[in-house]
Amino acid sequence: MRYVRTTCFATALLGLAVGLLSSLSTIAADDKPQRVRDGLIVLYDFAENNAATVRDRSGVGEPLDLTIQDGGRVRQSKGTLSVESPTLIASSGPARKVVEAIKKSNAITIEAWITPANVTQSGPARIVSLSASAVQRNFTLGQDKELYDVRLRSTGGDNNGLPSTSSPRKSLGPRRTHVAFTRDPSGAATIYIDGKSVAKKKVPGDFGNWDGKHRLTLGNEVTGERPWLGTYHLVAVYDRALTESEVRRNFSAGASSGSTDKAADAVAAKNAVFEAKIAPLFARHCLECHDSALAKGGLDLSRKDAALAGGESGKAFEAGKADGVLWDAIEADDMPKDRAPLSSDEKAALRGWLEAGAVWPLDRIDPANYVHAGHAGDVWVQRLTVTEYVETVRSTVGVDIAKEAGELLPPDLRADGFSNTAYNLGVDLKHIEAYGRLAEIIVGRMDASKFAGRFSKQRSLDADKLADLVAAMGKWLLRGPLDDEEINVYRGVASTVIGAGGDYDEAVRYIVEAMLQSPRFVYRVEDQRGDGSPRRANPYELASRMSYIVWGAPPDEALFRAAERGELADREKLAAQVKRMLDDPRTIERSRQFISEWLNLGRLDNLRPDAKRFPKWDARLAADMREETLAFFTEIVWKQKRPLGDLLDAQVTFATPQLAAHYGLKPAGDGLARYDLSKVPARGGILTHGSVLTVGGDDASMVSRGLFVLHELMRGTINAPPPCVNTTPPPTKAGLTHRGIAESRVANVNCGVCHVRFEPLAYGLEKFDGVGAYHERDDHGNELRDDGEVLFPGDAKPIKYKSSAELMKLLADSQRVRESLTWKVTQFALGRPLAAADAASVADIHKTAEQNGGTYASLITAIVMSDLVQKKRTEKTE
C-alpha cells in the first residue's frame, strides 16, 4: 500500500539522518553541543508566536501540548514566553505519558531555562508542576523567594511531595538561569544551577504512589492559587536522571531547544541520501561487475577513492550535474549490462544525488549491508518464541510446560535464517487457544498460595491489599511495573472470583491465568513511541532485552533488582550483570539454539538421501550429525572458550561409533565420543561436519555448498542466475568431476562473473560426498581435488589454498568471516535482520568483542553493551 512504503522510506531516511546528526553533534558550526535526547518525554521551546497553545516538541509519543488560559497575560517572542500577570498554562488532560514513563523508570529530570520576574514570589510559586491542588502533586519545581524548591511524591514521602529538596538560599536571582533537578532510581536527588550541582538529597521509595490524573502546568497551580511570574525559555522532563555531564551539556547547549546547525543538517541529509538510496542502488545494480574484484572497465564503484578516480573512460561522474559516463550509460539503459535497467525512480534518485553534489560519505559500500533494506524503519514487537515461552514460564512460576507447549503452540517458522525474526512471529487462532489452555495447565500445577506469598504475606481480599498483590505479582510476571489501570483490570478478575464465592487462592489463580495470556507476557512490549530516532531503553526494558538475549528467558531476581535500583544505567554494574549472567547454564543452551538455527540443523530431521546411491545411509546418522555439531560448538565455545573463528578449523570432533565409521574414523566408545583430528587433515571444523556438508544435496552441489560458505560465513551477496540459464548441472562421468563442471562454469563468460565468487569456496570440499563421507575418487574413478581459492567479499584478489585444511585455516583467520559471525549472532540476539543503519554499531561490537578475545561470551557482552541493545528504535508518532 503506497502510504506504507512512503512512510517506511521516510522513516528510514529520518532514522539515518537522525543517526548522522547525532554523530555530528560535536561538529556543529559553532561547536555548541547538542541537547541530550535520551529519556526525553516532553519538551517546550516556546517557539510559537501569539498562539494559545504551547507545543510539546519532544517528538515522543502523543504530544502533551499546553493551553494558555489567558493569552492577554503573557507575551511571546523569539522562543520565549513571559508570564506578566497570573494565569495558568496547562495540559488539557492528565499528563499520562509523563506519569507512565516516570513510574516505570523510577527516575526523573525536570529542567528549565527561565528568568524569574522577581525574588519575592513564593508558595512555592509553580514554575513546572504535575499536580492537582496545593496539597496533591507528583512533582513541582517552584520558586520560594531566593531559592528553588522541588517537591516530589514517592512512597518514601507524602502526597504533597514533602519533604522537598531546595537549592541554597540566594541561589535564585532575576536572571536567565538553567535549573535542573534529577532523581535516580536509588533515590539520589540533585539540583543543578547553570550546570553546577548545588544541592543533594535522598528522596527514598519509588513512584508507585503517583497519581495518573494530574495535569502538567506552567506558571501556576492547576487551582490557580500559586502563580509564578517570569520568562520561560525552555522546559523539559526526562524519564531518567541525567548525569552531571549531561546536565552540563544541556546547559552549554543554551536556552534554545537545540535545533541543529543548518549547515550540519544539510551535510547530514546528503549523507543520509547516499546511504539510503545511492549505496543500495550501486550495491544492487552495479557492484556485480564494478567491485574491487572485477572492476570492469577499470571502474570500481565499491570504494570511494576508486569511484571518484573513475575507470578506463575517465571520471565516471561529475559532482553537481547529471553527466558523465556513469549517468549516460544508465540513462540510456546500456547499464547494467544484460540486466534489467534501473527504474525511473532509481534514475531520478541518481540524478538528484549527482546534481546535489554527489556526496560520498562511505569509504566502502558493502552490499551485504543493504540486503535487508526493506526492513529499515519497521519496529516489530517481539512475540516470545515457543522456546522463550517455555523458559519464561519455567523462570517466572517454576512450571515445566515444554511438552504441552510443544504440542499446542504452532511452531515458529524461520525467516531470514532464524525463527525468532520478529516480523514473522505472527499469531493464529491456534495460538490463542494454546495460550489459554497452557495458562490453565500452568496454574493447575502451581501452588498459588505459595506463589502469592512471594509478593504479599497478607492473604487478604481487601481491595487495597489485592491491588498491592497484583502490582507486585504483575511486576514480576509481566517484567515491569503495572500502571493503575492494569492493576484495576487484574483486580477485577479477583472481584469476579469473589463474587462467585471464590477464595483468595482461587482469585490468585485466575489473576495469574489472565496475566499469562496478556500482551505483556506473550510479547516483549516496549514503549516504541518517539520521533523515529533511537531512545534509551528504560531499566525494565533493558533488563528484558539482556535476559532474552543471553538466556532466552526473563530477568531473574538479581537482574530485576538491578533494574529497580537503576544500576543498569551504570556501565560497570551493567557489565557485572552480564558477566554474572554468562555463568548461568541457560546461556549455553541459548547459544546452542543460535547454532542450531544458524546452520539450520532442524533440516537434518528431514534428510532422505536417495537410497540407491547411499544404501548405507541410516536416518540415525542425521541425528548423530546434529549432536556432533552441538557438542563441537559447546566444546570450542564454552569448554575451551576459544574465539568463534576457531569453529572453522578446530582439530576435534564428536561422533557416535556409527558416525565415526561413516567418516572413516576408527570408532571409539559407545556413545558420542571425542575424536582428536590433529592427524586427520581432511576433517576439522564445522564445514567438515556432515550436518553442513549435506547442504549440497545428494550430488554434493558445489553451487549450494559454495553459496552456503559465501552467505553464512562471509556475508557475501550474489544475484540469482540470470534468465535463459539452465541451472541443472551436467552429470559427472569418467574424466569429468564436479570440480571440472564447476570450473567450466567459472570460466564461462556469462556465468563466471558470479560463480567465481562462490564455487571455488567449495572446491576444498569436493572429497566429501553428498552425505559427508570422505573419498579420494568419485564413482567413476576420477581423482578428486581439494585445492582452490577464496575471494573474500570486498577484496580485489583471491587467495589460493592447497588443501581443505588450508581453506579452513584461511576462513578461521579471516576478519571477514569473524565479522560475519558477529553479524549472525547479533541478528539472532536482536531478533531482526540487520540493515545499513546498524552497520556502524555492529562494527563497534565486533571490534570490542575481538579486543576481548573474540569469544562467544565477549561477543554477547559487546552486543548487550552496544547501542543496539541499550537503545531502542522508535516509530514517529503521527
Added chain:
Amino acid sequence: MTSRAISRRTVLKGLGGVTIGLPFLEEMLVTRALGAGKAAEQAAVPVRAFNVFFGLGIPSPLQKEGFDGVLEPLKPLGDKLLIMRGVDHVRCDEKGINAHYDGASAAFTAEPPQGEAKAGGPSIDQMIRHAHYPDGLPRGMVPTLVAGTYFRRSRLSRYIHSFNPDGTVAATMQEKPRAVFERVFGTVAAESDSTDVRRQRLRRSVLDTVLDQYKFYTGPHSPLGATSKARVNEHLERIREFEQRAFAVKGLVDSAPAAPVESKLLHGGAADPGGEGIDITLEALTAEWRLLAELYALAIQTDRTRFGSITFLAAGERIRLKGKYEYDGRKVFDFDDAGQRKKSGSNACSHEWWHDFNEKKKNEQLRAHAHMKMREIAYFLSLLDGKDAVDANGKTILDNALLTISTESGDGRHNDIKRELSGVFHAISGAGGRFKTGQIADVNAEGLDVYNTMLAAMDVPGRLGPEKRKMAAVDAIRA
C-alpha cells in the same frame, strides 16, 4: 477420483460423529434458505476475493494455444473467466530475480519480496478486505483463509499468497484437509471442563480481561508503534474469533459431518527434504488436493470466509510424479518424472521440464503437468459454480466473487533476458459483472496496472506500488 465430494448439502445432512458449533450450522442453514425465498432478494451478496495459485507456470507460447492446449480443462468454465495473456510483472523482473521466489511473491502483489517471509506489499484480496471491511469481518468469521497442497518450503511466498498491508503473511497456512476443517468449522476448547458453568463464567472473565489488555495495546494510548500495533491487532482479532467460537456455542450437533481423516501425505519439513523433492503418485496428490479444495469451497459456500488464498503446488515445486493421467475419458500421459529424467533427487523433479522447455519441441512432459494443474484448478473453481454455490442473487459464487488465478513465472520461455516475469498466466472471474468474461484477452500490460485496475473496479481506494507511479488503467478487462 477416489474422494467423495463434500458439499454444503452433505455437511448439513451430516455423515457422522464430529461436532460443529451450532451457530455456524445456523448460519449455513440461513444462507441456504436465503437462496430460495423472498429473503434472497433482500440479502446482499458479500464482497469476496480469493487468490488461486499454482506452481511453475505456463510458458507463454502454450498460453497462445488457448483451450486447444494445456488450458483445455478451463474450457467448461470459459464463460465465467477472463484469461489474460501478456501480463508482465515488470517491477519484480529485476536483476537477481529468482523466478520461483520473486515471481511467486509478485503473484497477487505485483511487488518484489522484502525478505524470506515478507512480500513487498499487500495482496489484492487483502486490499479488498481492508477496503470493504475496515472494522473487520462479521464476528466469528475466519478473516482470511490460507490453504494449500504443496511440497516445497523454504521461503514462505513460494506457497502463501495472502499478505497484509505491511507485507507479512495474512494468515497461517493450513496444509492438511483436517487443518482446514478445524480452522473453518471446528470448535475451540475454552476450557478443559465445559460442563462446569461457574468455571466457564470465570474463564470468560479472564478472557475479557485479556481482551481488554489487547485493546489497550492497539488503542490511542498504546506505547507501541504502528507496525507493532498492527501485529497486536491481529492477535486481538484472533481472540475475538476465539471468544465467539468458544463461548457463543449454544450446543453441538451429533449428526454433523465427520472431520476428514488424517492426511497420509508428507507435510511440514518432511515434505521438502533438503530441496531434493519427494516421490508422489498422481492419485495421492489429487485426492488430497481435492479434499482440501472441497473444504475450502465449502468454507466459502457457507460464508465462513470471504478472503484468502489457495495453493496447488508451490513455486519451484519439487515432486517426482508418477501415475496415469486421464482427462475427459482419454489418456493424456503417463507421469514418471524420475524414470523419464533418468536421474534422482531434485534433478528428477517435474520442475526440470520447465528448465528444458523449448518452443520448437514437443515439451510433452511439461504439457502434461500444466494440463493436470489446470484440471485441478478447474475442479476447485467448479465447486464455486455448482448448485451448492448459488448466492442470494441467484448467481454463483464464481460469478459474484473475485477469483484471481495466477502463478510464478518460471515459464521456461526465457526469450528476453531482461524480462523473466513477462507473460505470467492470469485469469479472473467476473466479480459480479465488474470484469469481462468469456474471453482470452491479450492485455499486454504491467501486472501492477492490471491489479490496480482490478482494485479500482472493486471500489478499493488504495493502490499497489509506488505512490508517484502513474497508473495506466487496463480498461480492456473491465466490463
